[in-house]
Amino acid sequence: MATDVEYSEHIPVLRDAFIDAIFSDPDGCYVDCTFGRGGHSRQLLARLSEKGRLLAFDRDPDAVAAGEELAQQDARFAIEHADFARLGEVLDARGWCQVTGIGFDLGVSSPQVDQAQRGFSFRQDGPLDMRMDTTQGQPLSRRLEHVSERELIDILRRFGDERYAQRIARAILKAMHDGALTTTSDLENACFHAVPKQARYGSTHPATRTFQALRIWVNDEMQQIDDGISAAVDHLQPGGRLAVISFHSGEDRRIRDLIEARVHACTCPPQMPVCVCGKKPTMRWLQKKPVRPDEGEVAANPRSRSSMLRVAQRLTDAEAVKLAGYAGGVH
Incomplete structure (x- = not known):
């Protein structure tokens, strides 16, 4: 998705790094929470087997229309006209309680910015709208x-x-x-x-x-992030992966803190010698330091210059107990 610079061609940001981050099983079930025009979804579908499944979300009607065309071409794919704050509700309704990988590509997409009537761009005259849906x-x-x-x-x-x-x-x-x-x-x-x-x-x-x-x-985007990331963590299978691309420091801090709260679950005060809250970690970082585009990608796609990718993984029960044991001793 795009940053503040407008480009007419839609090029998925950090495409390979993003797909590598969430992909682990060709037969798995995956979720693309921000379909846009399907750049990441199509790359992921290329790696899936006939058994693999991909569900996408978008609240932009134009993006959903593009997704519905893809769904007609590929039976492994489906799209929901919904914001990703409803991720948990939709996955529960579909019976997707054990998801292999979930990805978010935050911000506004290039096609949205390129349409003056949407009101996202200061480079084109349009109405004061800015609604994604x-x-x-x-x-x-x-x-x-x-x-x-x-x-x-x-x-x-x-x-x-x-x-x-x-x-x-x-x-x-x-x-x-x-x-x-x-x-x-x-x-x-x-x-x-x-x-x-x-x-x-x-x-x-x-x-x-x-x-x-x-x-x-x-668009209430920060609350959307809170709800979406929390639901994603809850619906990942053990070993399932979460990948999030953000474009500015406020988003990135929010994502980091939401995941960090699941990595270090203990809420006891630092002065407590032993953990008494009993909360176990549910996630671990695979890429805590954000992945950024290299010079080649920025040269080919200048809108990627501020993108940051963070990656985390759902712990198995055994891993959670082991890590809780380490964290539950002396702080």
Whole structure:
């Protein structure tokens, strides 16, 4: 999926590393939680046997339509029009309680960005929408009508790490009040003129972080990550693998912390000499330090430059007991 730079050709980010991370059994059951246009799914299907199965999720109607075409061509594949926060619910309904590998490729896809009417891009004039699922929820224009300056500043800081959050928030709300904020170009213009002149012409456009933060807010992406990752861990079979690609530090920290809580399950205070909570680890890191694209991939696909891949594996019961024994002694 894409970052803040728009490219018309859809090239799966960290494709081989991602597939290698979750694939272990050609006869297994796999889940692609972010189908997009199917770049990762098609690569995974190429490795599966006739017994293998792949289920994909996407909340974008256009992505689902592309997935349904693939499902007609390959009986091993199916797609759900659902956000991955519903992963556990859907897998339970299908009886998929022991999944071999589950992958997430977070963010917004290139096809979404390339459609001006979706409102994701500040390089094309479009409506203030930014919904990944255009059949649900409120577009950005409606959300902004009910946000306070303090709330908007917090959104820009938390989801965009925006240095000039206060100046940009004030500029956005003033433009709304003046009736001058109706399109993505208006939003870009407000961001551009809100930052100091010396910050307007750097390597990153002044609107980049704001568009990212507002997209995350509109689509409730952080809660989606919380729910999706938790459900994924619970539905992996022993030895099953979880792979997650993220594109900015906020997402990556969230993913790291969610998995780390399953790797180090003990919740006893550090001063306790012996673990008394009894919580056992359920995961281990296969790749705790994020895998990043090499120079060749970045040159071929510049939008991959900020991507980070983390990989973890579900423990067997015996492994969990053994690791709990090590962790349950002296802290």
